[in-house]
Amino acid sequence: MSEGYSIVSLDEGESQSELECLPYGVHHDGEGICLLLRMGPHRIMLDCGLPDISPLAKKLKKSARPDNTPLPADIVLVTHAHPDHARGLLALHKTFPLLPIYASVVTCKLLPLNWLDKKSEENRALFQPLELRTTIELKENLTVELFPCGHLPGAVAFLLTYTTSERSYKLLYTGDFFLSNSRLVEGFRLEELRGIELDVLIIEGSYGTARHPHRRNQENQLAERINRAIAEGSSVLMPTPALGLGQELLMLLRSHHHFTGRDIDIWVDGNVAAGCDAYLELMPHLPPSVQNFARHQPLFWDERVRPRVRRLENSQRDNIGKSPCIILTESTTDLSKYCQQQNSSWLILQPEKTEIKAEHYSELGTVESYLLAQHSDGPGTTQLIHNLRPQHVVFVHGSAAYLADLTGLEELQNRYHVHAPEIETLVQLPIGDTFLQPAAPDTNYEGELTQLDTAILITLSEQIKNDPRWQQFADTGLIEARWQGEELVLRGLSPRELLNQNSDRNIWSSLDCCGTCKHQRGQRCWNTASPLYNFKVTLEGYCPAFEREEQ
Numbered sequence: 001m002s003e004g005y006s007i008v009s010l011d012e013g014e015s016q017s018e019l020e021c022l023p024y025g026v027h028h029d030g031e032g033i034c035l036l037l038r039m040g041p042h043r044i045m046l047d048c049g050l051p052d053i054s055p056l057a058k059k060l061k062k063s064a065r066p067d068n069t070p071l072p073a074d075i076v077l078v079t080h081a082h083p084d085h086a087r088g089l090l091a092l093h094k095t096f097p098l099l100p101i102y103a104s105v106v107t108c109k110l111l112p113l114n115w116l117d118k119k120s121e122e123n124r125a126l127f128q129p130l131e132l133r134t135t136i137e138l139k140e141n142l143t144v145e146l147f148p149c150g151h152l153p154g155a156v157a158f159l160l161t162y163t164t165s166e167r168s169y170k171l172l173y174t175g176d177f178f179l180s181n182s183r184l185v186e187g188f189r190l191e192e193l194r195g196i197e198l199d200v201l202i203i204e205g206s207y208g209t210a211r212h213p214h215r216r217n218q219e220n221q222l223a224e225r226i227n228r229a230i231a232e233g234s235s236v237l238m239p240t241p242a243l244g245l246g247q248e249l250l251m252l253l254r255s256h257h258h259f260t261g262r263d264i265d266i267w268v269d270g271n272v273a274a275g276c277d278a279y280l281e282l283m284p285h286l287p288p289s290v291q292n293f294a295r296h297q298p299l300f301w302d303e304r305v306r307p308r309v310r311r312l313e314n315s316q317r318d319n320i321g322k323s324p325c326i327i328l329t330e331s332t333t334d335l336s337k338y339c340q341q342q343n344s345s346w347l348i349l350q351p352e353k354t355e356i357k358a359e360h361y362s363e364l365g366t367v368e369s370y371l372l373a374q375h376s377d378g379p380g381t382t383q384l385i386h387n388l389r390p391q392h393v394v395f396v397h398g399s400a401a402y403l404a405d406l407t408g409l410e411e412l413q414n415r416y417h418v419h420a421p422e423i424e425t426l427v428q429l430p431i432g433d434t435f436l437q438p439a440a441p442d443t444n445y446e447g448e449l450t451q452l453d454t455a456i457l458i459t460l461s462e463q464i465k466n467d468p469r470w471q472q473f474a475d476t477g478l479i480e481a482r483w484q485g486e487e488l489v490l491r492g493l494s495p496r497e498l499l500n501q502n503s504d505r506n507i508w509s510s511l512d513c514c515g516t517c518k519h520q521r522g523q524r525c526w527n528t529a530s531p532l533y534n535f536k537v538t539l540e541g542y543c544p545a546f547e548r549e550e551q
Helices: 089-095 105-115 215-231 245-255 270-280 288-296 314-319 359-364 378-388 400-407 462-466 495-507
Strands: 019-026 033-039 042-046 075-077 101-104 128-130 136-139 142-148 156-163 168-173 200-204 235-240 265-268 308-311 326-330 346-351 366-370 392-396 417-419 447-451 456-460 479-484 487-492
Touching: 019 392, 033 156, 033 168, 042 156, 089 101, 089 105, 101 105, 101 142, 105 128, 105 270, 200 378, 215 235, 215 245, 215 346, 215 366, 235 245, 245 265, 245 270, 245 308, 245 326, 265 270, 270 326, 346 359, 359 366, 378 400, 392 400, 400 417
Parallel strands: 042 075, 075 101, 101 128, 168 200, 200 392, 235 326, 235 346, 265 308, 265 326, 346 366, 392 417
Antiparallel strands: 019 033, 033 042, 136 142, 142 156, 156 168, 447 456, 479 487
C-alpha cells in the first residue's frame, strides 16, 4: 500500500511539487491522526492526535516571527475535538507556545474536555476560533474555509487554497465526516462543495468499503435490543467515548418510542456526563430540531419526564442494578464497579469498530456489540469523492486492510490518483502532470467449490492468510454463511460468540426458545416466517414460529 517515497523534509525548494503531505499518524493502530501538509512555502499541520509529539520536533523550520523560533509548522488546523485528532494539542502548545492553533468556534469549546484532569487555566485561550463558511486568509496567498461535516458538533472540513501567479491549488481535508443526519448533528452537505475544482482530497476511510443499513434502522435495532434486555429484567451497561456517541445514545433513549414514558432510570457517569454539560452550552449551534426539543423538556438531565436521566453520584452506586436500568459511562472505566449487586443480570453493549476492549468483562454478564455509525460507510465515502472529482485522493484514518480495500476499488483507480500512505512516508501531489498510478492491491482470492453428498467444501488460496484480518476470522475454525442477494457471505465465529452459545444452550436445552430453535444461527433469527426474522435474538426468547433443532 505504501508508494515507496523516502522520508524527506517538507521545506520549500526541495521538491518540484507545490503540494506534499507527510503523515505522522494515520490511525492504523490507534496512534491518532497528524498530517504535515506543504502548499508552496506554507506548512500546515492537520490535526494532532498523537499521544507522543516527539516526532514533530525532529525537523524544525525557523518561523517568520521576529524571534525566529523554530516551529514544526506554520499553523495547525484542528477538524474536531475527538482525542484521536486532538490529544496531542496541549503538549504541542506547551512545547511550541508560539504555534497558532485554529479550529471552529464549537470545537474550541469542546477541546478542553480532552484534558479535564488539567488545571482550567491551562486550557484557556489555546485555540483561535474560525467562523464557518467564510474565506479567511491565514498566510500570504493561503486561505481557508470551514464547512460543517457531520460526525460531531463543531467538526469541519478544511478547504485550503494556495494561489500563485500561474494558478490556484485547492485541497480539502475532511477529518472525520458523516453524510447522514444523526440525533445531535446535521450531516455533511455535499451541495456546498460541488463545483470547487478540487485538486487534492484527504479523506478518512474508517469503514473501508463496508455498506451500512440506514441510520434509522441502526437506531431501531439497538433500541430493540435494549428494550428486550429491560423486559427480561437485565440492566444495560454501555461504555462509550466521552464525547459524541454517549450524547447520541442519550437522545435516542429519550426520544425512541420503546422508552418514552417508561419507568426507567438512565444513569450517566464520568466524562460522558461532562460531555453532556458541554453540549448544553452549545445549544445555539445544535440543529433546530434539538433546540425545539430543549424548549419543551431538558435535553439531558431530567428527573421529571420518563425515562429519567440522572448523573450517577457515589451515594447512589449501592442501589444500581436492584431494578433494571441503563448506565452510560466512559469506555476506559472499570465496568466491574457497576455490577456489584448479587443476582443482578447485566447486558454490556459496546460499539463496533472502536478501541474499547470489553471482552474481559464477559464474567459480569452478556457482552455484545452494536452498530451506530459515526462515520460514513464505503458508498458514502465514494459518493463524496465522485461529487468533488479531485485529481488526488489520499486515504487516512482506518486500518491498513480497510484503506487497501478502498484504494483497490476499480471505480477510484480508473478516475483518480489514489494514495494510502504509511507513517512518515512523503506523498508528493503533482497537479496536472502525468502520473503513473500504482498497481491496485489484489484483494480478491480465487478458490474452488466441491459439492459432496453431505457437505460442501470451499477451498481458497493460502494467500488469504497474509491479510491481517485472517487471524480473527479463523480464530475458532467455525464460520457462518448467509445469502446477500446473489452472493454468499462468510463470517468467522468469535470465541465469545461460541462461549455464549454453548453455555446458554446447556441452560435452555430443555426449553422451547431461540437457543434451541433450528432457525437461530449466530444469535440471529433466519426464519422468514418469524416476526424476529433477521433480528438479533436472545437465546431465552421465543416466537410462534419456533421449530426445535434436531439432535
